[in-house]
Amino acid sequence: MKNQTKAIDTPFGKSDVYGSLSMPVYHTAAYEFETAADMADAFTGRVIAPDYSRVMNPTVMYLEDKVKAITGASNVVAMSSGMAAISNTLMALAAAGKNIVTSRHMFGNTFALITDSLKRFGVEPRLCNLLDIDEVKSRMDENTCCIFLEIITNPQMEVADLKALAALAHEYNVPLVADTTVIPFTQFSAKELGVDIEVVSSTKYLSGGATTLGGLIMDYGTTRGFGQRIKNEMLFNFGAYMTPHVAYMQSLGLETLDARYRVQSQNTLYLAKKLCTLPQIKKVNYVGLEDNPYHAMAEKQFGKTAGAMMTIDLESKEACFAMINNLKLVRRATNLFDNKTLAIHPASTIFGNFSDQERAAMDVLDTTVRLSIGLEDMDDVFEDICQALGRQVDE
Missing domain, CATH: 3.40.640.10 (Type I PLP-dependent aspartate aminotransferase-like (Major domain))
Known part of the structure; x- marks a missing residue:
């Protein structure tokens, strides 16, 4: 079977x-x-x-x-x-x-x-x-x-x-x-x-x-x-x-995992490609993107899908906080692979108790926002990220 x-x-x-x-x-x-x-x-x-x-x-x-x-x-x-x-x-x-x-x-x-x-x-x-x-x-x-x-x-x-x-x-x-x-x-x-x-x-x-x-x-x-x-x-x-x-x-979750994952992984690739077009985003890090340095190894080991987690890098920690604060649809929360799309600033939360030197050695940057991609329509998620970045730029 x-x-x-x-x-x-x-x-x-x-x-x-x-x-x-x-x-x-x-x-x-x-x-x-x-x-x-x-x-x-x-x-x-x-x-x-x-x-x-x-x-x-x-x-x-x-x-x-x-x-x-x-x-x-x-x-x-x-x-x-x-x-x-x-x-x-x-x-x-x-x-x-x-x-x-x-x-x-x-x-x-x-x-x-x-x-x-x-x-x-x-x-x-x-x-x-x-x-x-x-x-x-x-x-x-x-x-x-x-x-x-x-x-x-x-x-x-x-x-x-x-x-x-x-x-x-x-x-x-x-x-x-x-x-x-x-x-x-x-x-x-x-x-x-x-x-x-x-x-x-x-x-x-x-x-x-x-x-x-x-x-x-x-x-x-x-x-x-x-x-x-x-x-x-x-x-x-x-x-x-x-x-x-x-x-x-x-x-029960295991019974629907494959169906949910196929949508989430497709959503993540779709969104990652769209985010690459935004000038406020300095880097989109997702191994599903063909120009990612780990793309070939990930595909060789795990197949055509690359998961539902990505990171984006902005100009500064302040820019990251402003974007996260301005989100209306995407939730400000930890966890991964919820049905809802989530955003978090890892350096100040998950790694917040480490020193600046320790975070630097771990390559955890102040400029990084982690996104866990859910099951929503990704055009809605993209629009939410755009307005969050746009409001930040206007201000």
């Missing part, structure tokens, strides 16, 4: 007693067992059966099964947020004395997790240019526990060669861990590109209009002991499992 069919028609783990077409929401904390032996088997993992909803719930398991069917992952674990997926994954791989090889180009909280939170527990961040394989190799040693990256960095829009990084990671017998949130896993195979562990903020495309917070870990079974540690240690000890209501909403 094709991915869209799997997203809709993956069967339930057990038939619903009433024949429900949608997986019921099992709003319960605990489950009754027939015998003490049955209970012992469930708690020790000898049988796959829910025992406590902090670590296993039928509604959440159904979402995991759908994602597993689509991606071909050996294990899928649904978490309470995208950051929970990233932090639990890295905690499962790292230990005091280990190091994580990664880039300065990534989402602000992910960067802070690796360079601050994990560092306090003795895990060394090794920051390098992931576009330069020789430099990456020079940062690796016997204590490296993984290479971590975003497939399209937020907000720099950088695209690295996943197969080259995977080959290097595997040379050192460590996994390549990729945050693939920017391009839906329905559109390409991370596994075929050499990714060992895929993490996703399911809050984004999957939730279907920013309805819920969630995260996913897709384990492709190539990293020894990882799947067991995530399920038997991280879930039990950190308690970041997805809730059943969220899983229900995101299962």
